[in-house]
Amino acid sequence: MRVLGIDPGLTRCGVGVVEGSVGRPLTLIDVNVLRTSADQPVAQRLVTIEKGLDAWLDEFEPDAVAVERVFARSDSSTIMGTAQASGIALVVAARRGLPIALHTPSEVKAAVTGSGRAAKPQVGAMVARILRLDAPPSPADASDAVALAITHIWRGGAQARLDAAVAAASRPARTTPMRTGR
Amino acid sequence: MRVLGIDPGLTRCGVGVVEGSVGRPLTLIDVNVLRTSADQPVAQRLVTIEKGLDAWLDEFEPDAVAVERVFARSDSSTIMGTAQASGIALVVAARRGLPIALHTPSEVKAAVTGSGRAAKPQVGAMVARILRLDAPPSPADASDAVALAITHIWRGGAQARLDAAVAAASRPARTTPMRTGR
Numbered sequence: 001m002r003v004l005g006i007d008p009g010l011t012r013c014g015v016g017v018v019e020g021s022v023g024r025p026l027t028l029i030d031v032n033v034l035r036t037s038a039d040q041p042v043a044q045r046l047v048t049i050e051k052g053l054d055a056w057l058d059e060f061e062p063d064a065v066a067v068e069r070v071f072a073r074s075d076s077s078t079i080m081g082t083a084q085a086s087g088i089a090l091v092v093a094a095r096r097g098l099p100i101a102l103h104t105p106s107e108v109k110a111a112v113t114g115s116g117r118a119a120k121p122q123v124g125a126m127v128a129r130i131l132r133l134d135a136p137p138s139p140a141d142a143s144d145a146v147a148l149a150i151t152h153i154w155r156g157g158a159q160a161r162l163d164a165a166v167a168a169a170s171r172p173a174r175t176t177p178m179r180t181g182r
Numbered sequence: 183m184r185v186l187g188i189d190p191g192l193t194r195c196g197v198g199v200v201e202g203s204v205g206r207p208l209t210l211i212d213v214n215v216l217r218t219s220a221d222q223p224v225a226q227r228l229v230t231i232e233k234g235l236d237a238w239l240d241e242f243e244p245d246a247v248a249v250e251r252v253f254a255r256s257d258s259s260t261i262m263g264t265a266q267a268s269g270i271a272l273v274v275a276a277r278r279g280l281p282i283a284l285h286t287p288s289e290v291k292a293a294v295t296g297s298g299r300a301a302k303p304q305v306g307a308m309v310a311r312i313l314r315l316d317a318p319p320s321p322a323d324a325s326d327a328v329a330l331a332i333t334h335i336w337r338g339g340a341q342a343r344l345d346a347a348v349a350a351a352s353r354p355a356r357t358t359p360m361r362t363g364r
Contacts, residue, residue, distance in 0.1 A: 041276075041282070042272060042284075043272035043273065043275060043276035043282045044276055046269055046272050046273045046276065047273055047276045047277055050273055050277075070262060071262070072254070072261050072262055079254050079265075080252060080253070080254055080265050083261075083262050083265030083266055083269070084265055084266065084268060084269030084272070085269065086266060086269075087228055087265070087266030087267065087268075087269040087270055088269055088270070088273060090224060090225035090228050090266070091225065091228045091229055091232055091270060091273075093225060094223075094225035094226055094228065094229045095229055095232075100223070100225045102224075
C-alpha cells in the first residue's frame with residue numbers, strides 16, 4: 001500500500017509518501033516540506049497548503065493518508081496554525097474519500113524507534129535506517145511526515161492481520177453450524 | 183455592504199448574513215447554525231462544514247467574511263475542533279478571493295455592547311436591538327455570528343472613513359507639488 005504522511009504546520013507542513021507492506025522493506029517514494037510565508041494572511045497560507053496537498057494527492061495517488069494528531073497542550077504559540085493546517089489536511093483527504101488515520105507523536109515514535117519518548121534525531125535516524133537512506137529526510141517536519149506514513153503501514157498491517165484473524169476464527173462457526181440438543 | 187459572519191465550531195458553526203453600512207439601520211438577511219454529529223470522524227465533519235459554508239457563500243454572495251479569531255487559551259476540550267473549523271472557514275472564503283477579517287470575541291462584544299467583557303445574553307440582546315428583531319438569534323453561536331458581521335460592518339466603516347481621510351489629507355500635496363529651493 002502507498003501512504004501519504006502529513007505533519008501539519010502553517011510555516012512548514014511535512015509531506016512524505018511511503019510504499020510497502022508489513023514484513024517487507026518499505027520504499028520512500030518522495031518527501032518534502034510545503035512552506036508558507038509568515039508575511040501572508042493566515043487564510044492565504046491555508047489556501048497554499050490546500051493546493052500543495054491536493055497536488056501531492058494528484059501526483060502520488062496514495063491509498064491512505066496519515067495525519068499527526070494535534071493536541072491543545074502542544075506549544076501554544078504555533079498550535080492554532082497547526083490545528084488549522086491539520087483541518088485542511090483532513091478535508092483535502094476526506095473530499096477524495098481516502099481512508100484517514102490520525103496518529104499521535106508518541107505512537108509514531110513508538111512505532112519507528114520502539115520508544116514513545118524518543119528524541120527527534122532518533123526518529124530521523126530510524127526513518128533513514130528503515131528506508132535505507134544515507135541520511136534522515138530534512139528538516140524534521142519531513143522526517144516526521146515519513147515516520148507517520150511508516151507508522152500507518154505498520155499499524156494498518158497489524159489491524160489488517162487482526163481483522164483477518166477475527167474473520168478466520170469466526171469462519172468455522174459458520175461453515176460448521178452448531179447443533180442444538182436432540 | 184453584505185457581510186457573512188462565521189462563529190467557527192465543529193459541533194455548531196454559527197453563520198449570519200447582515201447587510202448595511204455605518205450610520206444606517208442594518209438588516210439581518212439570514213442566520214443559522216451548521217451542525218455536525220460527534221459520531222462522525224472529524225475529517226467528515228470538516229467536509230460537512232466546508233460544504234455548508236460554500237452553500238451560504240453561493241446563496242448570499244457576501245462582499246466580505248468576518249471570522250472569530252480563535253485563541254489557544256480558550257476552552258481546551260473543544261479548542262482543536264474550533265481551530266480546525268476556523269481553518270476551513272478561512273480557506274473557503276480565501277479560495278473565492280473574498281476579503282476576510284478576524285475579530286476577537288472582546289472586539290465583537292465591545293462593538294455591539296460597548297464593553298469587551300459583556301456576557302453572552304447581553305450580546306444577544308444588543309444583536310436583537312440593532313437588527314430590530316423580536317428576540318436574539320438562537321443558539322448563542324447564531325447570535326455570535328451575526329454580532330461578528332455587525333462588528334465587521336461598523337469597524338470596516340470606520341476603517342474606510344480613516345482611509346478616505348488619509349487619502350483626502352494627502353491629496354493637496356499631490357495636486358500642489360512642493361517646490362524646492364531657488
